Each structure stands twice: as structure tokens, then as C-alpha cells.
Amino acid sequence: MxxxxxxxxxxxxxxxxxxxxxxxxxxxxxxxxxxxxxxxxxxxxxxxxxxxxxxxxxxxxxxxxxxxxxxxxxxxxxxxxxxxxxxxxxxxxxxxxxxxxxxxRNFKEMDISFQLKKEDIEKINFFMDDEKDYSGKIRVKHFLEVLKEYGFNKIRNYVDEQIGIKVAPYYGCTLLRPEEIGIDDSQKPRIMEELLEAIGMDPVSFPMQTVCCGSYNSARGIKAVETLRKKILESAKREGAELIVTSCPLCKYNLKEAMYFTELMEMALGGARHG
The missing domain is CATH 1.10.1060.10 (Alpha-helical ferredoxin)
Structure with missing residues (x-):
């Protein structure tokens, strides 16, 4: 053949x-x-x-x-x-x-940067051995889903004052795709906007909020990741955003200027004052 x-x-x-x-x-x-x-x-x-x-x-x-x-x-x-x-x-x-x-070669470079000490590896293995066998029946939920199920209106009751910062929610790709496991509509998500409204922020939607940040290509020094970062930030700023918020560690790393949504919640809810 x-x-x-x-x-x-x-x-x-x-x-x-x-x-x-x-x-x-x-x-x-x-x-x-x-x-x-x-x-x-x-x-x-x-x-x-x-x-x-x-x-x-x-x-x-x-x-x-x-x-x-x-x-x-x-x-x-x-x-x-x-x-x-x-x-x-x-x-x-x-x-x-x-x-x-x-x-x-690039995986090896990453391995050198993130090598674990022997005692750390032993702790991880001990922790895993101590866990019950996974049966495959656990439902995995994103924290945003947990908050939505708890009720954004309930969260609103813990906000002392409306801060009113114009915040652009950046979803990237992993929250929404593949569609069968995404936590919201892949094209027009609203879950972060709803949370931001509940904690007294002024959510700002922008055209590039569901565009991938470049993912792991940042580890390979790909120029396109830096280009994407600039385009995403500029897209948010054009819509009047003062701050951009995300839920993904890699998105936060690639965007550099973003905050986690949980950090913003702490600002709005006053830390642990409400217990």
C-alpha cells in the first residue's frame, strides 16, 4: 500500500x-x-x-x-x-x-526547572497510596459551577459595598471546550459575568474573551503567545476594562496582567470577615 x-x-x-x-x-x-x-x-x-x-x-x-x-x-x-x-x-x-x-528537548528543559526533591516525591506517593481507589463515579465540578449552584444572589448578600471596577472576564478555552464538558456556552458564556455582578463589579465583555492564550507554547518561547497576550489585553482595554480576570493558572501566566476570580472575590467580600 x-x-x-x-x-x-x-x-x-x-x-x-x-x-x-x-x-x-x-x-x-x-x-x-x-x-x-x-x-x-x-x-x-x-x-x-x-x-x-x-x-x-x-x-x-x-x-x-x-x-x-x-x-x-x-x-x-x-x-x-x-x-x-x-x-x-x-x-x-x-x-x-x-x-x-x-x-x-523542551520537555526536558521544563523537567529541569520543576524537579522535585526525593522527600517531595515520597510525600506524593504516600498521599496517593493513602487515598481510596477511584471508582470513576466522582462528578468533577469547577469552582465556578459550585458557586453558581450555591447561588450568586446569596453571595451578593456578603458584599459590603459596590466597588464598580470595570472587569473583563477572560474564559480562554479550557472552561468552555470541548463543549460536552464546558461549564457554559462556548460562544457566549455568562457565568463569570454573573459572578462579577454579584460581587459588585461591572463586567465588561470583549471580543477575545474566549480565544486561547497560546497554552503550553509559552514554555517553548513561541512569539505568537506574546502577540496573543497583547491582542487579548488590548481587546479588553478597548471595551473600557480596568482589570482582566481569569480562572486558569496558565492563562494567568501567559497574560501576566490578569487576576484570579477568587482574588477579586476576596477584595469584594473583605477577606474572611464573614466567616
Whole structure:
């Protein structure tokens, strides 16, 4: 079997996606926040897979993909483009393409920065051994969901005064995508706005509040992450925001000027005064 048919077959086998459903509308590429650093646009990657062109395995694009799923939710044909990118990465590794070495090198650099002491590893292992076996029946909730279930109106009762700071809620991608596990509407979320209103802030929606921050690409020194940071902050400031708030540690790290929503709650509720 020639490599042309083999690539298309393997991508479908790994990803479960039918790339031949794509008719090259380009919505995935227009939605992607990382195209500045890519050598091929996402829709071009899909086309190469359709054509079973070996060049797709040497492209840098799958390695730049942040798996934010902006492409996936916009695809009119229901193709999970992020899964296709993951399949290409796996094929690239299996066939010994050089991009693998670049990725491994950066993981090694991160490992050096975050090495644990022997006693720390022992503590972690002891803690895990002490836990009950996970049965798979635990429902995982985001803290924002817990607060909403408790009731934003109840939280409002603990606010001493309306501070009225214009705050832009930044959702990024992990709160909302994939849609089946997102905590709110992937296109028009409101959960953080509702919380901000409850604690006396003035929420400001802005165009880039659901755009990915660049994710782990910041660890690789990708220029596009810094470009994204500037665009996201400028988008919020144009709408009059005085502050930007997020719930994701990586988003906070990449944006640099953001606060956690819980920090803002502490400001509004006066720390632990209310018990």
C-alpha cells in the first residue's frame, strides 16, 4: 500500500475523524489563534491528509496547535481538527520525524526547572497510596459551577459595598471546550459575568474573551503567545476594562496582567470577615 493511502488511513484510525468531509471552507484557520507561527494553515493540513502527502508529517503546525478546540467548534462538517493534529503528531513520532526531538528537548528543559526533591516525591506517593481507589463515579465540578449552584444572589448578600471596577472576564478555552464538558456556552458564556455582578463589579465583555492564550507554547518561547497576550489585553482595554480576570493558572501566566476570580472575590467580600 502506498504512503498516500496509508497516511489518510492511519490518521482516521488514530483520530476517528473523517477528513474527507472537509470542503476547505477555512473556518478552522480563521479561528486559530496560533497561525502566525504555523508553516501551514489548519485547513491546508487537512488537505494534505486528504491527499496523503508525506509533507504533512514534517509540518511544524501540528506541534504549534494548542488544542484549544476553536477550530473544532467552528467546523460545519463536525471534524475535530484538534484530534487530527494529535494524530499527525503521533504519526510523526512513530516515523521518527525530527519534530519529536524538538518537543522532547523542551520537555526536558521544563523537567529541569520543576524537579522535585526525593522527600517531595515520597510525600506524593504516600498521599496517593493513602487515598481510596477511584471508582470513576466522582462528578468533577469547577469552582465556578459550585458557586453558581450555591447561588450568586446569596453571595451578593456578603458584599459590603459596590466597588464598580470595570472587569473583563477572560474564559480562554479550557472552561468552555470541548463543549460536552464546558461549564457554559462556548460562544457566549455568562457565568463569570454573573459572578462579577454579584460581587459588585461591572463586567465588561470583549471580543477575545474566549480565544486561547497560546497554552503550553509559552514554555517553548513561541512569539505568537506574546502577540496573543497583547491582542487579548488590548481587546479588553478597548471595551473600557480596568482589570482582566481569569480562572486558569496558565492563562494567568501567559497574560501576566490578569487576576484570579477568587482574588477579586476576596477584595469584594473583605477577606474572611464573614466567616
Amino acid at each position: 502506498n504512503s498516500v493511502k496509508e497516511i489518510a488511513k492511519e490518521v482516521k484510525l488514530i483520530s476517528g475523524q473523517n477528513v474527507f468531509a472537509c470542503y476547505q471552507c477555512g473556518r478552522c484557520s480563521s479561528a486559530c489563534p496560533m497561525t502566525e507561527e504555523m508553516d501551514l494553515l489548519p485547513n491546508q493540513i487537512i488537505r494534505l491528509v486528504q491527499m496523503s502527502d508525506d509533507a504533512v508529517l514534517s509540518s511544524v503546525t501540528p506541534w504549534i496547535c494548542a488544542s484549544c478546540l476553536d477550530c473544532t467548534i467552528r467546523c460545519p462538517r463536525g471534524i475535530d481538527v484538534a484530534k487530527v493534529m494529535e494524530a499527525i503528531r503521533q504519526l510523526s513520532i512513530r516515523r521518527g520525524i525530527e519534530k519529536r526531538e524538538e518537543l522532547v
